[in-house]
Amino acid sequence: MDSVVVTGGASGIGAAVARLAAQQGLRPIVWDLAAVADGSIVDVRDPAAVAAAFAAAGPVRYLVNNAGPASGGPALPFVDGLASTAGSVELVTSAWLATGPPDGSAVVNVASVAGNLVGTDSPWYSAGKAAIAGYTRHLATRAAPRVRANAVAPGFIDTPRMAGFADTDLGRSLIARNPMGRAGRPEDVAAAVLFLLSPAAAYINGVLLPVDGGWTVSQ
Ligand SMILES: NC(=O)c1ccc[n+]([C@@H]2O[C@H](COP(=O)([O-])OP(=O)(O)OC[C@H]3O[C@@H](n4cnc5c(N)ncnc54)[C@H](O)[C@@H]3O)[C@@H](O)[C@H]2O)c1
Numbered sequence: 331m332d333s334v335v336v337t338g339g340a341s342g343i344g345a346a347v348a349r350l351a352a353q354q355g356l357r358p359i360v361w362d363l364a365a366v367a368d369g370s371i372v373d374v375r376d377p378a379a380v381a382a383a384f385a386a387a388g389p390v391r392y393l394v395n396n397a398g399p400a401s402g403g404p405a406l407p408f409v410d411g412l413a414s415t416a417g418s419v420e421l422v423t424s425a426w427l428a429t430g431p432p433d434g435s436a437v438v439n440v441a442s443v444a445g446n447l448v449g450t451d452s453p454w455y456s457a458g459k460a461a462i463a464g465y466t467r468h469l470a471t472r473a474a475p476r477v478r479a480n481a482v483a484p485g486f487i488d489t490p491r492m493a494g495f496a497d498t499d500l501g502r503s504l505i506a507r508n509p510m511g512r513a514g515r516p517e518d519v520a521a522a523v524l525f526l527l528s529p530a531a532a533y534i535n536g537v538l539l540p541v542d543g544g545w546t547v548s549q
Contacts, residue, residue: 333357333390334527335383337374337422338397340366342489343440346516347394347523354524359387362397374418380425392527393426393437395419395462400491401444401455411454416461423469431477436527439466439481440519443542446483447549459483463538470536478535480526485542487514510543518543 338344339360348358360369445459469479495501
């Protein structure tokens, strides 16, 4: 059974990815700051913790870099924000590549529509998500053909992090301007992630796939 490491898999999008991976016959290995069944407490900003977690995981064919701080969380200095978003993705991916994943491996990075088109209050969130998209393109050109690399850019997804947001004025207006007329669900993103990991996406490499109900193209 092939393993997939899902960072930030205790909640929201990451938890949906881990659930769908298991349904599709993969072995999900969840790393999170929070304790979770079938997972370990791993801070993806911590090189020693990441190295130890890979050593414990055994061969890992697939990687989903989903963990990252919330844009609306505690204020971070700009460089710390970049390190927590894009820096942690590079850290985990480099450690994974060093384990020698087999031919046909794949990584999916979770960016955001805030990375390519939308500004946020936080000075580092958009910059960090844009950096994740750029790093994904680097991987797609340098890690292939052994490893494919793609990213998803979720729009507003109703996860614990966004609890109550749909009922705010801003949340209501985002939904009203979304062609699908609703917020995204974690499962919407998980389906895209599992597709990009799968052999069905064998010739898809280096894309940034919006999962936003068409919100981006309707603005
Ligand atoms: N929800 C949205 O609207 C939305 C939109 C675009 C992008 N995203 C991105 O999707 C990803 C998941 O967000 P979510 O909405 O599911 O959030 P969430 O808060 O529900 O879950 C995030 C999980 O990541 C974990 N985590 C955070 N920092 C970590 C670290 N350093 N090491 C290990 N685990 C860590 C948290 O403990 C939590 O369990 C994030 O990268 C986020 O930026 C979310």
